[in-house]
Amino acid sequence: MASVTGSFTALSCSIKPNQAFFNRASRLNSVSLAVSGKNFPSLRMQPARFRISCAAKSETVEKVCKIVKKQLALTPETEVAGHSTFISLGADSLDTVEIVMGLEEEFGISVEEESAQSIVTVQDAADLIEKLVVEKNA
Template identity: 50%
Template sequence: MASFVGSSVSFKASPHALLNSSFTNKNFAVKPSIAFWRTNVPKMPSLRVVCAAAKPETVEKVIKIVKSQLALKDDIAVSGETKFTELGADSLDTVEIVMQLEEEFEISVNEDSAQTIATIHDAAELIDELNKAKAA
């Protein structure tokens, strides 16, 4: 469905109905055309989504540390989207993983940040952010 809003008129109709019929009122008649669609409809501003992405090497290193801490077999598939809870980690395991990450990456994770880590990717993003802040 297409929506058009004028200063005094508002209507909704399918694009097919708009192009194949005319809308009449006592004061005006509108027969939309393709040119009408292109020139008179204001363009919507484009949205850019910026997503912080962790470095692939950081994600791989975190995966190795998590697998080691949880004693997971090599054949278990773990990706950036994998949640620690899906791997059977409880809160104590998560604390131990964070401690191992701090040691391995030579960073310090505050308690509030540590509680926001739910996935491998979350941990890798936090590590990259802390390393970036440390380098600045």
């Protein structure tokens, strides 16, 4: 088993199934990551199992944090970051619906119910927003 040493202030990585990616790169069976000059050992991958995608821009995450704070009436001292879960911030299902509505209004997008149910963290919301904005502008 590989070990990683060093310290990081933030690292975001999303690995999700994506058959189409592996159809185009069928010989891909490992991925190496490098962060701030630190190399990580290759991650062995099973074909047709993973897709690596980039996280949302910091500006988008900041906007989402502001909307979440406003919708949940959180104090200015309350820390809200990409890794914050709506549950840990005290949101119930109705609050989450209101947050999504606020995001739709702010970014001029429409979030499908199925997509809304997959949002757990602020980062999840920001990633989805950027995806929907790109699709809307395409």
